[in-house]
Amino acid sequence: MSLQQATGKKLAVAREYETVSEIKGPLLIVEGVSDAAYDEIVEVELPNGEIRRGRVLETSTNYAVVQVFEGTTGIPVTGTKVRFLARTLEIKVSDEMLGRIFNALGEPIDGGPPIVSGVWRDVNGDPLNPAARNYPEDFIQTGISAIDGMNTLVRGQKLPIFSGSGLPHNMLAAQIARQATVRREGEEFAVVFAAIGIMYDEFLFFKRFFEETGALKRTAMFVTLADDPPMLRLVTPRAALTLAEHLAFDLGMHVLVILTDMTNYCEALREISAAREEVPGRQGYPGYMYSDLASIYERAGRAIGKKGSITQMPILTMPNDDITHPIPDLTGYITEGQIVLSRELWNRGIYPPINVLMSLSRLMKEGIGPGKTREDHANVSDQLYAAYARAQELRQLATIVGEESLSEVDRKYLRFAEAFEQKFLKQGFYENRSIEETLEIAWEVLSILPESELFKIKDEYIKKYHPKYRKKTQNQQKKS
Amino acid sequence: MPVVGRIIRIAGPLVVADNMTGAKMFEMVEVGEERLIGEIIRITGDKAYIQVYESTTGLRPGEPVYGTGSPLSVELGPGLLGQIYDGIQRPLSLIRDITGSIFVKRGIKVPAIDRKKKWHFKPNTSIKPGDKLEPGDILGVVQETSLIEHRIMVPPDVHGVLEWLAPEGEYTVEDTIAVLTVPGKGKVELKMLQKWPVRKPRPVKEKLEAVEPLITGMRVIDTMFPIAKGGTAAIPGPFGSGKTVTLHSLAKWSAAKVVIYIGCGERGNEMTEALIKFPKYKDPWTGKPLLERTILIANTSNMPVAAREASIYTGVTIAEYYRDMGYDVLLVADSTSRWAEALREISGRLEEMPAEEGFPSYLASRLAEFYSRAGRAYLLGRPPRVGSVTIVGAVSPPGGDFTEPVTANTKRFIRVFWALDASLAYSRHYPAINWITSYSAYVDLVAKWWHEHIDPRWKEYRDEAYRILMREDELKEIVKLIGTEGLSEKDKLVLEVARLIREGFLQQNAFDPIDCFATPQKQWAQLMTIIDFYRLALRLVEQGIPVAKIKERLAIKLRNFVIKSRFEIPNDKVEEIYKLREELLNELNKILEEHLKGGSKT
C-alpha cells in the first residue's frame, strides 16, 4: 500500500532538506520540515554520495525525527541531504522470491537477477481482523516425540523456541523444517526464513541445510547479520512476514516462517528507545515492546476463505537462561505456547533437550484426537505431564532423603522418569517418528507405573492401548 | 460550534493540535483528512493532546482536527448481543463483510448497531400517555435473542410526561418509540438507539451488598474461592498459566444472564475461538447457544494501542446498560495489564512524570474507577428491579511477579484473588489456581446460599477440605527433611486425601465435555465423598490400621472415583457418584471389620 493509497489523498512528491540539526544514536533531527508524514520513508544522501534509508518516527510543524536503518556512523550534520519520499516502507513481494536470498529491505543479495513481477506491500501490514480468522486445527507431524506427543504444533500456530546460547535450537528448527508435514496432504511448506542479527556461520548452517535437503527452492531468506547495522533488524522480520502473508493469503500456500534470533531484534528496539530518551521499562527495554512484538507475532494464522496459512516459529536465546527475562516473558505472553530447551538435559546428552514441563502448545487440543491423531492422545499427554512432574519432585526428594526412604510406588516414578528421558525425549537428528510410534513409546514408559497411578487416562483407553492388555488381546487373537 | 484545529505534532498514537480553543477534555475528535477517531486527553492553552484510536501512519502536520462536541460514547440498543466489536465499538464482522478483506483497514466508519434491522417492539402496557416517567422506566421490550428480552428504558438523563407510546410492531432502532414532554426542553422523541459516554458510570438508585454466589461450574472457584454476583475478582498469573482458559470457562458456564468478554491487547485467535465456538456451545442453564447472551470486544495486541485503553470502558458501559434492565451481567477482561500498559504508553508520549515502573501515577485511581463499576444495585426506574455487574480481570505480571504495580494495585480493589501458579501449570494441574495464595472474601456470604439450596453441611465440609490442603502444605516441608516414611500414620492419610482433593476435586479439565462444568449438586457429591472417605479412613487409622493397607485395598477404587466422577458421570447422574461413595465407604468398613475380627491375630 502506498502512502497515497493508505491515506487516500495526494501527497507532495519527494521533498529534500539539508537541515540536519542533530544526530543522536540512530536518529537524525531534521529542522524546518513542516510536512513530513508519520512513518514516511526517507533517503539520506551523504556528501560522498552514499545513500541510506530511514523512516520518520516523529513529525511536527518545524522538525522531523528520522531513524536511519543503516545507522548514522559517518553522517555529517552539514552537507547531508534528507529526501522525504512520500511513501511508507514497502517491499515488492512475489513467489519468484522463493529460492532466493534478500537483505532486510527485500533486495536480492545472492547475485541473482532482480525480482521482476510482484506487488508492493507495506512491511508493517495491517492487523488481521479477529472476525476473519479461522481457528488453527490441522495437526503438523514434526516427527519429534516431545513436540508431537506433548506439545503438538498445528498449522497457523505461532510457537517459539526458547533457547540459551550454545543449545541446539538451530538443529531443532532445521529438523522441524525438514520433517514437518500435515499427514494425508503431504503438501510441503514454503519456508520464509529471517536471519536477524545472527552470526555468519549460523546463517551458513541454515543455507547449507536448505540446500542439502532440497528445500532451498521453496525457501526465501531475509538476512541481517550480526555485523550489519542494528536498525535493519527491526525491518527484517517484517519484510519476511510481508512475503509470508502474500504467499499464504494471496497465493494459497502453507508457509512456515522461522525468525531467528528475536533477542537480537529486541536489543535493537532497546537501542532506539534509549536514543529517543524514552522512559525505560523493565531492564531498559521500552514499555511498548509487548505491542511491538505482537505486531510481528500476530502475523500468523489462518483466515476465512483462504487456503493458505502462516505457521511461525520464532527462535530466541534467553539471556542467562532466564525465562522471566523480558524478551522470553513478553514473547510467551503473545505466542501460542513455547518450546523450552534445557541446558541440563543437553549436558546429559539428550537431544532434543526439550524441557517438556515448561513447554506448552496452546493449540494442541484442536489438533489432536480421533481423526487427527488418536483418541487416547490427550489423556496420554496429560498423564505423561503429571507423572513426569511428580517424578521430578521425587528426584529432588531422593537427593535429600535417599532413594531407599521412598515408597515402592515412588521409586517406580524415578524409573519412569529415566525411561521417559532416554526413550521418549531422546531421539536422533534424522529420526522422524510417526505419531503412532510416539504414542507407542509413551505407553511403554507409562506402563512402568502401577495402573492405579494413571489418574488421567480413561479406562477404555487403558484397556485398548496399555501394553499389559494389548499383549493379552494379541495373544487371544493369535489363539483364535 | 465544534472546533476545527490543526495538527502540529505526531508521535505514534499521540497527536498534538493547536487552534483548539473551546475543545473539551475527553471530547471525541476526528483527526486528519481521513477523520481518524481520537479523544482529547490533555489541554494546555489552545493545544489539545489527542490519543488516536487508529494507526497514524501517513498523517502530517497541518492536517485538520475536527471537534465533535461530545465525549467518546457507545451505542446502546437491540442488536448488541452476539456481536464482536473493536475497542471503540466498531463491528468487526460487519467490517469484514463490507471490506471483503481479512485485515482491518483504518478510517472505516460503520455504525455499531444495525440501522436497518427491524425489531418487534412490545410496549409496556402498564404505562399510558399522561403518565410521569422517570429515568429507567421501561417503555417496552424487544426479544433481542431467544435468551434475552431487551428492555427499552427511558435514558438515565431524561424524565417527563409520556405523550405517545408506539403500538406493538416492527421498528428499527432509529424509529421513534415514545414521545415525552420534558420540562424545559419540550417534546423529546425517544428511540431504541441510545448513547452513553463510556467514561461515565451509568447511575443507579442505590448500591447493594452482594448476597448470592455467581455459580461458575468450576469446583475450585465455587467451593473454594467463590465469586458473588456483583463481586470483583482478579486472576493473575504468568504466561500460559490458564487465565484465558479460565475466563473462557466463566464466559461459557457461569450463571450470568449476559456476558461481556473483553479481549484487551491479547491474541486474535482467542477471540476467534470464542466467536466460532460460542455459537456451538449451549448455555448449561438454558440450553440456548452461548453467543446469544454474549458480546465480544476485541482489541487484540496488534491493534492500535489507544483503542485498547478505551475497550475496557466500552465493555463496562455496555455491561451497565444490561444491568439496568435488571440482569446479572458478567464482564471479563483479558488482560487488564495490557490496558495498564496502554495507559503507560500514552502517558509516556505525554511526557508525564512516571511513577512505579513507568506507569502513570494515576494507575491506581483508574483501576479503582474500573472495579467500582461492578456491584449489585437497586436500579433506576419502574418496575423496581435489581441487577448486577460482576467484573473479573486477568492480570499478566511481568515474569509472574505479583509485587509489580498492576497486580499490587489491583489487589486493593478486588475481593477475590485467584492466583495462578507456574509450577502448578508446569505439572498440568489445571486450573492452576494456587490454594495457598488465593482468597475470596465471599465464602461466608455464599455459605447461606449453599446451605439453603444444596446442603447445610457445605461450609463444614468445605473448610475441612481446605484444612487438609493447608496441612499438606506444612507436611510437604517436613517430608523434605525426613521423607514420607518418617510421618505419623495420620499425616500419611492427610497426604493421601490431599492428593485425592487435588486430583479429584480441584483439577478440572476445561476441554473435557463432562469435566468442564460441574453443577453445585455434583460438586457437593464429589466433596462429600472425599471428606466422608477421609473421616472414616481416619477412624481406621486410629484403630491401628496402616495407611499402606488402606491404599493397597482401595487404590484402584479411588482412581476409579476420580476418573468416573470427573470424566464419565454427567451432571444429571449425580446419584452414581453417591454409589461410588458407598462402595468406598463399604470397603473401608470391611477392612475395619476384618481388623476388629482378626484383631487378636495381628
Ligand SMILES: Nc1ncnc2c1ncn2[C@@H]1O[C@H](COP(=O)(O)OP(=O)(O)OP(=O)(O)O)[C@@H](O)[C@H]1O
Ligand atoms: N482448566 C484447564 N483445563 C485444561 N487445560 C488448561 C486449563 N487451564 C489452562 N489450560 C492449558 O494451559 C494453556 C494456557 O492457558 P491460557 O492460554 O489460559 O494461559 P494464560 O494465562 O491466558 O496465558 P497468557 O498470559 O500468555 O495469555 C491452555 O492452552 C491449556 O492448554
Ligand SMILES: [Mg+2]
Ligand atoms: Mg491469556
